[in-house]
Amino acid sequence: MKQRILIIGSGFAGMWSAISAARLAHLQGNTSLEIAVLAPEPTLYVRPRFYEANVSTLTADLQPLFTALNIRFIAGYASWIDERKKGVWYQATDTESVFISYDKLIIASGSRLRSPDIAGFAEYGFDIDQHDNAMRLENHLNALAKQPESLARNTVVVCGGGFTGIELATEMPSRLKALFGKDTDTKIVVVERGSAIGGRYSQALRDIITNASDELGIEWHLNSGVETIDKSGVTLQDGTRIETATVVWTAGVKASPLGENLVASRDASGRFVVTEQLQIPAYSDIFATGDMAHAKTDDNGNTALMSCQHAIQLGKYAGHNAVASLMGIKGLPYRQINYVTCLDLGAWGAVYTEGWDQQVKLVRQEAKKLKAAITGELIYPPKADRNVAFAAADPLAKFV
Ligand SMILES: Cc1cc2nc3c(=O)[nH]c(=O)nc-3n(C[C@H](O)[C@H](O)[C@H](O)COP(=O)(O)OP(=O)(O)OC[C@H]3O[C@@H](n4cnc5c(N)ncnc54)[C@H](O)[C@@H]3O)c2cc1C
Structure with missing residues (x-):
């Protein structure tokens, strides 16, 4: 019987796990290994761009790539990992539950926004975490354009001033x-x-964000949280009332709950604390990657962030190491020394930083061009061509 590497999720980490696993199997001349991706659809959702307009276009079809690389795609939603029987239960349809076995499992089921427990959020709030949610916000803004002008129509309140909120x-x-x-x-x-x-970024980056906010007329309401949201506005904990038809939540992300039955340490974001080879310590056959993995990036105390930048590299290492461990080859300890940020700042431009201390290297239009190259090309799937995809999937090839 064919051996199987099963990958749960077709996001950045799942996609690169599959390509990287296929690459190492190919390099080793192993033609009997099945590499299978289990996810609701063979689609990459380009989450880092969900703050933009035209959200419906921010997806990429993965089937041509999977076909070119002989990666099997299985449509379904994993509900339970049975680590003793080495298999995963998944919902193939609303009613049909299916069991699939694995020799090595890679959990790449990503993350989701933590929905806030705030009165009115479920009815009147928005977020841009998943494709459907970002589409809902876009449809809402389009509908507002048909309404008569008012302060509430023209006002948007963004809750959370991290990278997503700022962009x-x-x-x-x-x-x-x-x-x-x-x-x-x-x-x-x-x-x-x-x-x-x-406040959580370097002084140089803060200064840029402040400058861009001033120039674009963005108001910051600091030291405050949201108390309630209703049809016509938002009330803050300090009593301030803001009339608005649009409140968008951006704060707080949590790893997928999949694998909650496994005996494993999870960090405050729900990520599995993994070994250098990205295994969950008690299970040598189970790897976690992308937003599911709490992994050391270097020996200086830095750990991967829940970011596309890290998910892509984590995916390449997870796929490689899963095949290596199955074939009895030495795996590669995950390392990702370089850390950069490229933050879009709307009509102001963008800002690009290097290093964990976020030294500002590019601003305005120069940084904006780089941002467009990163989010418009670099993070998209490689061409559906074996040579191109395998070259890009080498964990040791330079990424950023
Ligand atoms: C608005 C926004 C802006 C962002 N901006 C940036 C940025 O500028 N730079 C940056 O580096 N990062 C950014 N990120 C973060 C980045 O998008 C994530 O870190 C990245 O998507 C993580 O990749 P992943 O593959 O681990 O998970 P995901 O991309 O979340 O993919 C998870 C996959 O698993 C599937 N899945 C989930 N549960 C199951 C299940 N039970 N069974 C089967 N399949 C399942 C999903 O359908 C999906 O295919 C941003 C995120 C958001 C939402």
């Missing part, structure tokens, strides 16, 4: 003007618990 807030003036007319007075407010704009 969304700085993009909003242009998005609203494109929808409502270029002379419309728009109001964008970021509500942030912390006491400083971009």
